[in-house]
Amino acid sequence: MTSNLTSIKTKLEETQNGHFVLRMEHINKSFGNNTVLRDINLIINKGENLVILGKSGTGKSVLIKCIVGLIEPDDGKLIIFGRNIFELREKDLIEVRKKIGFLFQSSALYDSMTVRENLEFPLKRQFDKIPKENINMLVKEALQNVGLAEAIDIMPSELSGGMRKRVGLARTLILKPEIMLYDEPTTGLDPITSKEISNLILEVQKKFNTSSIIITHDIECARLTANRIIVMKDGVCCAEGTYTDLENSPDVFVRAFFE
C-alpha cells in the first residue's frame, strides 16, 4: 500500500513536470446495479508501457474503452495531453482521439475488405484528398512494420489469429498514434505467437515512442512488455509496481498471477 502511494506520488510529481500523456482521476462506472470501476486513478508517462493485470470481468476492458470514448464513465476526469476530454467539444475530441490507437481483443478487422482496404479505411477518413500513391506507400510501410507485407491482398478470413492481430496493429499504427491501447493482445494465441506479439509491442514502443496501456491476464506478456504493472480486483486498482515488485508482493491475490 505504501509503495502504491509512493508510486502515485512520484507519478504526480512527473505530471507536474509535464511527463505524463494520460491521467485518470476518480473514474467510476456502473452498469445498472453492477459497479465495474470504482474510483480509478492512474497515470501513463511518455514512452511507458503500463500493463493492467486482472481476472476476467474486473473492468479492465471497460477502463480502456472509457479512454477512447466507447464507454462513458459516470464521473471523474480523463486528462489526455493536458486536456480533460469530458469537457471538450466534438471537434476537439476528434483531434485528441486521432492520437490514440486501439488494438481490439478480436482484432476487429473488417471482414468484407481485404487487408489493404482495412488499412486504407482509417487513412482515407482521417486525411482528406490524400494521393493514392501516398496511401499505397503508407499501407506497405505499416504492413512491413508488422512483418506481413505479403498479406496485402488477402481477406481477413484467410489469416491466422496471430496474423489478424498483426494486421489489426498495422491498421492502428498507420495513423501514427502517440498512445496505444492493447485489449488482451495475446488472448487465444499459442505461446510462440504470443511472444511474437509481445515483442512487437516492445518494438512499437521503441520505434514510435508510444505510451501504451496493455490489458492482459497473460503473465508472460506482462513480463516482456511492462515498465509498470497495475493489478485490478473488483473494479479497483489494488496494487501497482514493477514486475519484480509485484512478483514478491505479500498480497496473496497479486502473487497468484505470478505463480
Added chain:
Amino acid sequence: MEKIILQQPQNETPETGVPQIFSEAVTQPAFKKFFLEIYSITIFTLRFLKEVLKPPFEINELAKQSFLIGYGSLPLIGITGFIIGLVLTIQSRPTLAKFGAESWLPAMVAVSIIREIGPVITALIFAGKVGSGIGAELASMNVTEQIDAMQVSNSNPFKYLVVTRVLSATLMLPILVVFADAIALSGSFAGVNLKGHISGYLFFSQIFQSLEFKDLFPAFIKTFLFGFAIGLVGSYKGYNSNKGTEGVGKAANSAVVFASLMVFIIDMIAVQITSLFQN
C-alpha cells in the same frame, strides 16, 4: 429475475384470475419494452435523417451496397414474380369463366399485380432476403467489435454502414418491383396460354388499356416507403444488437418479422391515403 418472482406464492387478481405478480411481471416489462423500442427506433430514424444530408457522402459504399442489394436480389425476385403471375392467372380463370368474363383476365391480373400483389410480395421477399441480411451483417460486425473499431479510428460507422444500406434499400426496391411486375405479367401471359391462345400483342395491349396513372403512381411511391422501412429496420436491429452470437440470430430474425409487419402497416396507410384522393 422474473422467473424467481413466478415461483413465489401468488395472489390472483379478481377480474382475470391471473396471478397478480405474474401479470405485473409479464405485462409491465413488455409494455415498457415496446415503448422503449418505439422511442429508440424514432431516435435512430432522426439520426439517419440528420446524417444523410451531412457530408462527406459515402458514394462508393452506396454504389457497392446498391449493387449487392439490387443485382443480388434479381434472380429471387424474378422467379417469384413469374410464379405469382402464372398462379394468379391459373387460379382466377375458373371464377371469371363462370361469369363469362374470361376476356377480362389479363386486365384483372395486371391491376392486381401492379397495384397490390407485386409491391407487397416483392417487399416481403426483400425483407426476408435484404432485411435479414443487413440485420445479421451489422450484428456480426457489432459482436466482433468492427463497429467499435470504425468509431475509434474517427470514422462515422453510422454514416458508412447504416445510411448507405438504408438508402440502397430505398432506391433498389422500386426498381425491383418494376422488374417483378414485368416478369409477373410475362408469367400471366404464359398462364393464359396454357389453356387457350392469345397473342402477346393482344395480351399486353389489353393490360395497357386497363391501367391508369392512379394504378401506377401510388403503387410505385409506396415501394420507396417499403424499401426505407426494410433498410431502416434491418439496420436498427443489427446496429443495436446484443453482444454475443445469439444477438446475430435474434437481430436477423426480428429484422424480418418487424420489417414484414412494417410493410403491411405502410401498405394499409398507403391504401387509405390513395382511396381518399381517388374518391
